[in-house]
Amino acid sequence: MPARDTTRTAAILRNRHNTGGYTVTGLAERIREVAPEQIRRELPSRRDLERTIRGHEAGEHSVGPRYRLLYALAYGTTEDELFAPSESEQSGRGSHQGTDTPHDWDEMERRRLLLAALGLGAGTFASSGEAVRQLLDLAVDSESRSIDDWVMTCVDQLHGLRTRPPLQVRESLSVELLALHRQLKTTRDKDVPELHRIAAALSTLHANVLTRLGEHGPALQWWRTAKAAADASGYLDVRMMVRTEEAGFGLYGQRDLRTVFRLVNAAERLAGDRPSFWKADLSGTRAKALSLLGRHDEAQRALHLFVHYDGTDGRASVFPTLWTFDQPHFAESWVYGGAGKEAEAGRAREIVLSHNRPGEYLYMTNVKLHAARCTIVNGGIDEGARMAAGILDALPIPYRSQLITETGKAVLGTIPGEKRTRPAVREFAELLVKTAPAPNALPTA
Template identity: 50%
Template sequence: MKDKPSDDWDDMERRRLLQLAALGAGGTVGAEALRRFADLAMTAEPRDINEWQVACADHLYALRKRPPAQVRDDLLYDLLTVRRQADQAHGRHKADLHRVTAALSILYINILTRLADHGAAVRWGRTATAAADASGDLSLRVLVRESVGGSGLYGQRHPATVLALLDQADHLAGSAVAAGTSGTRAKALSLLGRHDEALIALNTYVDHDTGPSPDLIPTYRLPDQVHFAGSWVYAASGDERRADESRAQVLSLTPDYQYTANVQLHEALCTVVQGGTEKGARQAAEVLAALPNAYRTNMITEVGRTVLRNVPIDHRDRSPVKDLAALVTTTPALPPAAI
């Protein structure tokens, strides 16, 4: 005869995990796959903090190298697993697992944003923020808000909302210079056309150490990120020389596929800003068309849309511009969840 209270508890836990998975997965994962995620998380063996650190590093590496739809499933499974493990933990171990939840959530938000599942990304932003706050780790609390803001720049939030999130991060940081937020702030100001302010924020980012990566994901901050911000901001302001220099720096550091495509789109953006509408639109279209569908993420196509938004209205009936418009409005079909 089954232990009825235990069965009831397991059923309640399974329903809670399923609700969490459904809330965070949005439209990218089907109902049957979500049930399998919840069942697997229910039977997963507990992991210590060192094992979770390896998992975080593996997910970050996968995010940078593989199509986002391939990375999504394993990451969601680990998020459900660590959330269940954290609920059952106590003391210092519980705080550590909150830190893991926040770190994995940062990566999952990035994946969801690449997949244009913005509603789910915003919901996991709240999860990441709550987990970081519960951990008591100040640097992680600041980093989560910076990262949530950074994802918001790709068609997910109004840039003014991103600036408000960065203000919260800076308030938490207190007297310390939150250089990482300065890079995201520069990009948001650039999207708003506030180029002088964007340059000031960029200089703050360049002049200060961005700080160490979180110990759970030690390769989170890479040298190419400062140059990437420069490529973005200089291109949007039409500063071709400095945009070219920043782009060359990024490409010399062997960036992931997304940075490679986006700095090339920055070049097209700079061309359009300088008045070369047809040439810039053609450059952007070529970058997008060259990408396999699985790698043409929302974080790339949104930069293509930025190029398009900078085309003067009376030039939008030109053939290269129409070609670009067709590419940035086409969403490649996503494969179903593998688990």
């Protein structure tokens, strides 16, 4: 790195440090906290890390790709935003943008670190030659995609999320995120807000898949990334989409329920005072959380707003296929099943099952688990436990995501403690432990 660039980077880091409220020790601890696990293992001791920070801020040595990534993560931003050139520097460079060639060793290192930040190791792609092909294609093809192409990418990744094991989806999605990162680095026109919209959508899907794999720490970091991208886009619907998804996924063991309520309340304030689809959707999340707490009357009142909202705003404004018609009925199955209302839960369940789309399995599995919970609530403990065990046992292990096992835990949690020694209940509990998310399990051919 030229001396002038080192001096400029040092000034940026000093300024950010002075305004960020960290001591050098605090910044070192923050870097360790946010570093992806693979990178964290390679970091020096805290004292040496503090010396490195001081050296960077003094301009004594350049900041390589590893530390550029870590500083961006620590300050809750991106590399491009943290180290962005000023307007005068941009004009001095002219209109030419770098070609980002794969022969640049710094760029190769940056991609390796990005893979680590995505939660991927060097052996991640060993099981799939297609993923390796995609990475090679990314390295040699510099052509940017149109916004329409990126929207189609979102649709394809969402379809994969609904029909394939989570680990396979993470593999494919990670390649797309790398491609988007590359295009964002070289885009300086009206497409930037649209690409931030795409970044928010793909980051949301990545947080989704990490949640399904039970990798909650990385998932929480990706929710933050998704919100930052959504806010940068300037689109209220995109900001609301990320926040409603974040609150909803918090119900599956990712957060305590008080935090879920706080997320719902904060998102409602962002939505404003007028009725909207997003506020109705958030009311559905509140209903599910209240159901898990056993506050069934309150849950049903919150559910009513979600099920009976008749507006059309927001549903397809981010990308098509995000909204599906059976989502309110899935919420009904959850809430009425938890309250022991067989008839209402059964009607909702049949609607969801009749809306079955080829290959989709999450809703179909969980509404059946809702039925088992309803049976237990109404006194059929052995019958409900056997139902739930049969549902899990019939699902191949790679598909048993956190969203399914947490629903199974809710079924088990309905059974009073003194009844859990029954053979049928013990068998279900043992199966539930064995069926916890297996992020490294891919289906065999």
